[in-house]
Amino acid sequence: MSNNWVAGNHLELLENGEAFYPRVFEMIRAAEREVIVETFILLEDKVGEQLHAALRSAALRGVKVDLMIDGFGSPDLSPAFIEGLTSAGVKVRVFDPGSRLFGQRLNLFRRMHRKLVVIDGLRAFVGGINFSADHLMDFGPKAKQDYAVELTGPIVSEIHRFVLHAIAVGGKGPGWFRRRLKAARHEERAPTGTADVQFVTRDNRRHTNDIERHYRAAIRTARHRIIIANAYFFPGYRLIKEMRRAARRGVDVRLILQGEPDMPIVKVAASMLYHHLLHAGVHIYEYCERPLHGKVAVVDDRWSTVGSSNLDPLSLSLNLESNVIVRDKDFNHVLAGRLNELMRHGCKQVQTSELTEWSGWRLVRSFFIFHLLRWYPRWASWLPRHAPRLKPLEAPPEPGSGATQTDAA
CATH class of the missing domain: 3.30.870.10 (Endonuclease Chain A)
Structure with a gap:
């Protein structure tokens, strides 16, 4: 495209x-x-x-x-x-x-x-x-x-x-x-x-990272707010880095993730990133009414996206996906309103005080997570392409x- x-x-x-x-x-x-x-x-x-x-x-x-x-x-x-x-x-x-x-x-x-x-x-x-x-x-x-x-x-x-x-x-x-x-x-x-x-797609030939690049660009230029609701969240190192940078420069960054996942491994994988994100100022909300399957986001008051792409290795590095990226205040307002409603009435906010793991284990785990996130797009490219x-x-x-x-x- x-x-x-x-x-x-x-x-x-x-x-x-x-x-x-x-x-x-x-x-x-x-x-x-x-x-x-x-x-x-x-x-x-x-x-x-x-x-x-x-x-x-x-x-x-x-x-x-x-x-x-x-x-x-x-x-x-x-x-x-x-x-x-x-x-x-x-x-x-x-x-x-x-x-x-x-x-x-x-x-x-x-x-x-x-x-x-x-x-x-x-x-x-x-x-x-x-x-x-x-x-x-x-x-x-x-x-x-x-x-x-x-x-x-x-x-x-x-x-x-x-x-x-x-x-x-x-x-x-x-x-x-x-x-x-x-x-x-x-x-x-x-x-x-x-x-x-x-209309942005991801494939295994010419458009291997187009959707992720659009996310990163929007986060990099955000000035006021970012709301991302994504069912399967384990993105690459560069996207995590942009989110942390945005929060540290004063952008209100909010993530809506699964609190009642359809597959337990989904919550386990996402929660491994909570320390990195919360300590940078990112706000994390877990949707607890039922499984979250959405793949949507709003940035500031004009940029939005809706589509099929999760922010995980399968969607960002392997599967064939499609999203629309929208630049429109009215649509942004509607989607942001629905997501704010979700956070108010269906989510539990994760607090830094709830993260009580032993610091030594957290340090070791963080080291491995850092390198997994940094290199998995390259590892994914080794899988057979047909x-x-x-x-x-x-x-x-x-x-x-x-x-x-x-x-x-």
């Missing part, structure tokens, strides 16, 4: 599945030409079934529908679920499906972690919300707190081009890509608002037809 600011956009913040799913399904039902969905997790629960019904209905009325799921995040969809889509004309593709060894999935690294929806090339959804019922409050204590945005305006052209290119690189080729772009309308370039937006591979799934053949399921493209 160009990483240039694109002016004239409108954004709506969507908090949790209660706001996100109805809006996405409504727009899919209203689609006239094209629906493209990328998601890390798609489950066969009530949310997955609603997406299934919306995509199937759109395809049956002649809309081009493409669905990309991740082979690690969505490994257990039934043949009947897939057949219900493909038989209606939905193109279903799996990103790097992996075989299992003794029932265990081994394809953990370099996953397609993006969550993107593009409707008719005119409207896009970007965020951290998967298509699964655990993003709804009625799921119970393990329901996830998360965010996404709905975008209209010229930035949607870049997002649309990106998702089409992802399909083409996975096997369709440049000719298909050019034809799909040519078929797109040009009204998508009309301004719809006043927000400047960048070209993205999309496996298209087709409807099972009719009995006696002699057809076979399509192999990897």
Whole structure:
């Protein structure tokens, strides 16, 4: 992506599945030409079934529908679920499906972690919300707190081009890509608002650290406040250093992290950084009502980001991610208000006095953490890099037809 600011956009913040799913399904039902969905997790629960019904209905009325799921995040969809889509004309593709060894999935690294929806090339959804019922409050204590945005305006052209290119690189080729772009309308370039937006991605080739660089640049230039809400927090040394420097020069730096994590190791890893951050003046809040799954931030009164990228080694050094960076006072105000509400009513602030570990052990541990944070991006680069591979799934053949399921493209 160009990483240039694109002016004239409108954004709506969507908090949790209660706001996100109805809006996405409504727009899919209203689609006239094209629906493209990328998601890390798609489950066969009530949310997955609603997406299934919306995509199937759109395809049956002649809309081009493409669905990309991740082979690690969505490994257990039934043949009947897939057949219900493909038989209606939905193109279903799996990103790097992996075989299992003794029932265990081994394809953990370099996953397609993006969550993107593009409707008719005119409207896009970007965020951290998967298509699964655990993003709804009625799921119970393990329901996830998360965010996404709905975008209209010229930035949607870049997002649309990106998702089409992802399909083409996975096997369709440049000719298909050019034809799909040519078929797109040009009204998508009309301004719809006043927000400047960048669509920023992370991959394992040309854009290996773009999202982290945007975070660091925003923190480095912050003057008044920084609020970061991030589910999986174990960033690299340079980002930690910028946060500490900002707090020491008087910026109000606040972190919202998991207090009731979906995986215990998440809190353990983040808490290993508490000494470094608290003693520099960073304020840490643990969200304790249920698991935090958000990946959002605001800096001062204009800069914001919403997306799929955590601030941990997987997201910053391995996975395929996407965020929007927003420069707009109104959107910043809305997101900051939601995060302040979260801190007031759902968080416990961590105090320096609560850190009572033996100082000798803390010194040794700090030494190892420092060097881990400093060097893990380089270590991550040693892991195998492979070209993205999309496996298209087709409807099972009719009995006696002699057809076979399509192999990897």
